[in-house]
Amino acid sequence: MYSVAIDGPSGAGKSTIARAAAKALGFIYVDTGALYRAIGYYIVKQGINTKDEQAVSQQLINIDISLKYDNKGKQQVILNNIDVSEYIRTPEISMAASNVSAIPKVREFLLDLQRNIAKNNNVIMDGRDIATVILPNADVKIFLTASAEKRAHRRYLELLEKGENVTEQEVLEDVKKRDYQDSHREIAPLMPSGTSIIVDTSELTLDESINTIIKIVKEHLK
Ligand code: DC
Numbered sequence: 077m078y079s080v081a082i083d084g085p086s087g088a089g090k091s092t093i094a095r096a097a098a099k100a101l102g103f104i105y106v107d108t109g110a111l112y113r114a115i116g117y118y119i120v121k122q123g124i125n126t127k128d129e130q131a132v133s134q135q136l137i138n139i140d141i142s143l144k145y146d147n148k149g150k151q152q153v154i155l156n157n158i159d160v161s162e163y164i165r166t167p168e169i170s171m172a173a174s175n176v177s178a179i180p181k182v183r184e185f186l187l188d189l190q191r192n193i194a195k196n197n198n199v200i201m202d203g204r205d206i207a208t209v210i211l212p213n214a215d216v217k218i219f220l221t222a223s224a225e226k227r228a229h230r231r232y233l234e235l236l237e238k239g240e241n242v243t244e245q246e247v248l249e250d251v252k253k254r255d256y257q258d259s260h261r262e263i264a265p266l267m268p269s270g271t272s273i274i275v276d277t278s279e280l281t282l283d284e285s286i287n288t289i290i291k292i293v294k295e296h297l298k
Contacts, residue, residue, distance in 0.1 A: 078103070078198045079213075080293055081206035084220035085255050085266060086170070087227030089277050089285055090202045093220065097289040098200040104145060106193055108203035108210070109173065110153045111186050113164035114141050116172030118155060126175035133181040141186070143193065167235070167242065167250060174254045177204075178261040200293075205264035207272050216296045218289060219268035222278040224251050 080103065082094045091107055098105035116126055118139055124131045144152045144159075152159045163169070176182050183205075190210045193199060203210065207217035222230075228248035235242050259266040268274055273292055277285045 077195065078215050078297060079194045079211050080200040080216040080218070081211050081214040081269075081272075082200060082202045082218045082220055082289070083204055083206050083208070083266065083268065083272070084218075085224075085227065085251075085258065087231045087251055088220045088222045089227075089230065089282065090220050092282065093277070093285045093289055094200045094202040096286045097293065099149065100286075100290050101198075101200070101293060103198040103200050104193070105149065105151065106143065106190070106199050106201040107151055108186070108190055108201060108206065110143075110151065110161070110164060111141055111189065112173040112177040112182070113169050114153045114155045114160055115139060115182055115186075116174075116176045117160055117164050117169050119176060120169065120172050126172040129179050129181075132176055132179050136181060136185050139185075141189065143189075165238070167240070167247075170250065170254065174257050178257065178263065180263050183209075183264055204258055204266040207269035208267065209264045212269070216293050217269055217272040218292060219272040219274045220285075220289075221274065221276055224248065224255060226278045227251055 082090055084090050095105045119126050119132055119135060122135060124135065126132065140156050142154045144154055146152065152161050194201060194211055201211060207214055225248065228244060228251045232244040232247040275288055
């Protein structure tokens with residue numbers, strides 16, 4: 077099995093780029109952020125503070141998460157038998173996901189699920205700690221990034237399209253706050269592994285970014 081780890085901050089275009097590259101290569105695309113989002117969603121629904129380490133950890137026993145793929149290869153996140161994929165993309169759940177992802181028990185809870193998918197499939201796995209923690213032996217490791225301003229602008233356009241009522245300034249503040257939180261947490265902080273190839277998409281179009289990734293993967297898999 078081949079595995080490609082793609083890590084990087086939110087809004088670097090990871091999911092769109094990784095999904096398209098996976099399709100072109102015939103790999104399964106695994107969006108690991110959706111797992112943290114599903115937990116964040118559950119905790120918010122329970123009315124529990126997503127930063128309360130003890131309360132969140134205690135809830136894990138009530139949570140069952142799995143990933144499914146439809147016949148087009150689209151990932152669905154199943155939380156306690158319900159497909160929550162459509163409910164986990166709001167700014168509120170983004171922050172909740174970032175909060176719960178800093179909790180060690182949450183990361184431990186999701187570890188085997190992620191490793192098992194890579195054990196059984198050729199994958200492009202997108203996240204924050206795929207190269208550093210989840211798949212340290214990945215065949216290819218990429219750190220995909222872009223400036224905070226570019227990433228906020230892209231996310232703002234996405235949210236506008238979905239009809240979310242936000243300003244670009246708010247999105248930029250969220251991006252910076254999440255960047256800080258994700259890269260300064262004690263456990264599995266966001267950072268490139270020593271052997272990651274760094275790809276900055278600030279000045280690349282989407283197609284250029286996708287082609288860059290496909291080229292890197294093909295070169296490594298030769
Ligand atoms: O990729 P995303 O924006 O959907 O991720 C949501 C949050 O989950 C993000 O703020 C950090 C966390 N996350 C993580 O800690 N580790 C991962 N492998 C993926 C996401």
